[in-house]
Amino acid sequence: MHRRGRHAAGVAALVLLGGCTAPSPPAPAANGPAWRDCAFGRCTEVAVPVDPLAPDGRRITLAVAMRPASAPRAGAIFVHPGGPGVSGRERLASVDRSGLEAYDLIAWDPRGVGGSRPFACLDGPDADAFLAHDLSLADAEADTPAWRRARAEAAAFGAACRADAGDLVDHLDAATQAADLEALRARLTGEPLRFLGFSEGGRVGAAYAEAHGEQVAAMVLDSPPDVNPPTAPQAAGFDAALARAGLAGRAAAVLARTASDPPAVGERALTRPLAAAGMVALTYAGDTTVLADALAAAEAGDGAPLLDAADGLAGRRPDGSYGPLLGTFRATTCADTPWRDEASAVAAWREAATAAPTLGEALGPDLVCVGFPAPAAPLTVAGSAVRVPILVLASTGDPATPHAGSEALADDLATGVLITREGKGHGALGRGAACVDEAARAALTAGDSRFDVGPRRC
Template sequence: MDVPLDHAAPDGPAITLALTRVPASRQPAVGTLFVNPGGPGGSGRTFAAGFPTAGLEGYDIVGWDPRGIGASTPAQCPSGAAADAYLGLDGSPDSPEEVDALAAGNAAFARACRDLTGDLIDHLSVRDTAADLDLLREALGEERLTYYGASYGTAIGAAYVALYPDRVGRLVLDAGVEPRRPPGVPQAFAFESGLAAFSAWCAASGCPLGPDASARVAALLGDLDATPLAVGDRTLTQSLATSGIVTILGSGEGGWSTLADALAAAEAGDGAPLLQAADAQTGRRPDGTHTSMLAGFTATYCADDDVRSATLAQERWADEQAVAPILGHAMGSPFLCVGWTAAPAEPLPLPATPGGEVVVIGAPGDPVTPFPWSQELAAALPGSVLVEAPGHGHVAFRRGSACVDAVVVGLLADAAVPGEGTSCA
């Protein structure tokens, strides 16, 4: 489907959105359920193809690759060796010279992304994507939006509520993203909490890292900052190792054994498992090229992020390290959008009156999106209900909680809104 490049100029140039529709398996069909996996950078088409439909068989499931991502008109950034060099920058600068090098490397990458992407780089905000979603809703003949969004997909859902409150139907926002900028609680807080939970599991289970895995992780990352580890013709840096760690942490308890083994291997001089996990996060293929994930994530994230100066990045980094001394430090200063050539979009004011039936799901143990983000998101959406989820994984639907699954299916299939204070934890 074609949509305007700039929704403020609907008769101007167009871009293309790629969609997948999985037809309802039960007739008569009751309508369309739009789904988005988050990221930003995740493919909604792939997500729709594998979306769990038990209890939702009456819906056509529709996923789309948001603008800038996947099979839709894509954002493009350097790939291959140039992307490796960018990702290999020292993200935790220890001197003014390292700060300057990080800023220069990010700015050069940003200029290359604009050169490759063109004017689309200026139209990738969550507001733009929510406007696209409304055109998809209209094209498929739905009077109101029925939607499931995970992680960054909750930001898309919240933006839709802000822009089109009278068109909101039933929305599930799973693993909420903080609606404020900057967030009250940095994301590093969730990763650090996930590391603490992993460390406690290690102590109880006798994992290879011993009784204080957090201390072993801190020591390993410090060593890698001073002396990166050779992995074939590549190098495992502190920044890449941290990317690998948080990627595995994001899978919850099911990934803890894998993380313990990968960390133990790195301590023994084998950085391949952590580097492989980092590659999965950035979409690096075995041949050295990159999928659209790296460009899609960076361009979409920077469309809304407001950190554009080294000074502000260093201030935010200090805030992150205050709540996450290990991973907050190792994840590095938030320089991602320093030097980005597109101005950040204005934050969307959220509505003062309810729109439709909205459930926000958040887990205190979520290692990727801090639980306070879900709390803030629910508080910012009038009439929405927050449901607390169990466990230490990221995203709760169809992840082992029959209670959460019943809440989601109940809302989407039957408009059954849970009561205030409902908890599945």
């Protein structure tokens, strides 16, 4: 039974695969852009309107890369790397193309990232202070000076985004990203779409299926978030990962210590939200040994390992500057987030603290979205015209996009098929589960829309 008509939510990071290929000449669409050699393989640019509903208005240029087919060409597969805030061009070389040798692999830097009009909003010490600021639910309830400071910092963050990117920050929603994908498909190949989307890329794929389903020849969504409000906040997935690893108690103790006495790390300090972000970052891969070591270091007074992990999650560079993960991640998240006022943000934070007693409060509220424009329309998948099976891949122990959310998306999609990997970590493809890899490659290379695939688990 399919669920209908709820607003989009959820963000995630990504897991990509390893591989290599030898170049062969690409086959662009008639009158398509010229491809040239570049560090990512073959590169080009495609101009798209900032607002798809105003095609004659301001335009931005999307940076695109291709790894051409290394066998007689059968078509192209468009790849979304996840994120948001991640460069598709940089990640393209990591995609395993075993069994996909006859296909060009095409990826792009999503708007706001890399070569596609990047923006960071805050940078340097201002960004450090924003991310380090610790809050409790009691601060929100009593409107303490700490809460008033957080409110002001969030407003400054949003203003910095707008100063940096202009009205681009109003057009980062999944439907607009799907319009970008359609422009790339039409301009670069003109062929029916074959699409592989990782994590956040699954949300873009679902939006594309809704708007342009008749163009879909194959679609595989690896560990996507539910496009509707999930049954539990994302923090609950990270809490569950800590519990599975037997580390929840130690994590809670470290967070309590950093709240009362943040250990110094050079000229900075490991505050509670930074410690929580570091724990989140170290749950992604599924190997909790590094997390356990970071907790042991923090227990001994060394906050550097957790702070390094938090910096990586936020896109902080060694010189103290920040990449697009900081601004683009938050602004893109806000684009489809249903809450737009402080009361809704606090209610969502309170729900997260209840569902995730270890990390929920420590990760803090999402006040940045307060004041952002409301989504133009809720993202649904109720009316998709897709006629081929859409494969939804999911891992049972995924901390960032829990299995239940991917399962719900597969149920919502009229042709959704759930393929489950038994295992930990974010991402299902290329992680040793044969039924997952085989199903994905069969779907992406199928020449007949009637190819047979059913739910699998391994």
